[in-house]
Amino acid sequence: MARHPDSTRPDGQPPTVWLHAPPPQDRAAAAELLRVLHAERPALRFVVTGPGETGAWLATRPQMPPVELAPAPRDNARATGDFLAKWRPDIAVFYPETLPAGHASHAHARGTALFLIARDLPDSWRNRWRLGSGFNRRLLRRFDRVFAQSRQSAAHLQVLGVAPGQLSPCGPLSEGSAVLGCSEAEREALARLMGGRPAWLAACTEPAEDRVAVAAHASALRQAHRLLLILAPDDPARGPKLARRLMDEGWAVALRSDDEEPEPETQIYVADTEGELGLWLRLAPVSFIGGTLASDAGPDPYHAAALGSAILHGPATGAHPTHYRWLAAAKATRLVRGTQGMTEVVMDLMSPDRAAELARAAWEVSTEGTTATDRVTTRMLEALDLAEAG
Numbered sequence: 001m002a003r004h005p006d007s008t009r010p011d012g013q014p015p016t017v018w019l020h021a022p023p024p025q026d027r028a029a030a031a032e033l034l035r036v037l038h039a040e041r042p043a044l045r046f047v048v049t050g051p052g053e054t055g056a057w058l059a060t061r062p063q064m065p066p067v068e069l070a071p072a073p074r075d076n077a078r079a080t081g082d083f084l085a086k087w088r089p090d091i092a093v094f095y096p097e098t099l100p101a102g103h104a105s106h107a108h109a110r111g112t113a114l115f116l117i118a119r120d121l122p123d124s125w126r127n128r129w130r131l132g133s134g135f136n137r138r139l140l141r142r143f144d145r146v147f148a149q150s151r152q153s154a155a156h157l158q159v160l161g162v163a164p165g166q167l168s169p170c171g172p173l174s175e176g177s178a179v180l181g182c183s184e185a186e187r188e189a190l191a192r193l194m195g196g197r198p199a200w201l202a203a204c205t206e207p208a209e210d211r212v213a214v215a216a217h218a219s220a221l222r223q224a225h226r227l228l229l230i231l232a233p234d235d236p237a238r239g240p241k242l243a244r245r246l247m248d249e250g251w252a253v254a255l256r257s258d259d260e261e262p263e264p265e266t267q268i269y270v271a272d273t274e275g276e277l278g279l280w281l282r283l284a285p286v287s288f289i290g291g292t293l294a295s296d297a298g299p300d301p302y303h304a305a306a307l308g309s310a311i312l313h314g315p316a317t318g319a320h321p322t323h324y325r326w327l328a329a330a331k332a333t334r335l336v337r338g339t340q341g342m343t344e345v346v347m348d349l350m351s352p353d354r355a356a357e358l359a360r361a362a363w364e365v366s367t368e369g370t371t372a373t374d375r376v377t378t379r380m381l382e383a384l385d386l387a388e389a390g
Contacts, residue, residue: 015384017047019046021049029369035065055067090383146168149173170375173373174370181278195264197227207233219340219343228262242272278303282307286350292319297316330364
């Protein structure tokens, strides 16, 4: 497909993409969509509308293109017409949760290519939209393409009136790279010091989880005498006190913040420094994600997935529910509920083949969104090419 990175309209205005009010769970993927579109066609102009905090979710995203923020017009003919006359979008991207029927209808009438991205259909669609009603069908048929991120959403959209030729099942979209960085020199040095010892990571653990992980480690050591636990507390400031307590309990401990290294006799390495989770995930083939035994906290499991560490976690996955749901659907994680379960899973995953199988499944889930995002952006760029040719 031809690319025209510097193309503009005859009046000098660049082609414009309008993104309207992505729901919170879709914002990371929406930002990545804009980033990829900009990489493919740098001259594109982006306008994002939404509620009062429109720009807050964009401000923290890395490598974002220039984006113009605007308040969402009222969903009536005059306000929408004024907005469309000002911005003249070539493409408009909507989401089911925030879809304003008037915006979509007026934009379509002015020749804007409409795209709908559906992760899950909201309850409001099931409660207020009469299945297959004439209004719904006419509105949805105005969309050039409807991207469904699940089979369930695709089936429901067809019932609502989306034609098969409009519908593109695409899977979850990419939310950008989940790969955390680290110092390669540090990784190589620590890997040499560990000398091929089996190791596992308890990442961002809360105080109660410290004890569960250490108890599981004690049980696992009975079968794997050289096993090393890398214990990274949720608050690095807890590191020195945690290390002292463990030493008082008889453990051989090294403390990262004191520049201590994991010696051959070290049983627990307390990794109490900021910003080094990427380092520990690279060194540990198995990782327990802390904050998941009770409190719905902890880091995104995609960080571990992207770095090839097999994932175990507790039942409290509310901090990243969608990612855990997708990983669970692919049988790419192991659920633990306490010391015994954690011990059994850690020992099972000390088998390199089993750890690699789990890690590979998680990696595939965490990276499959790249293909889906490429599919969406390709269709959007095709629509721009058609508009320019016309």
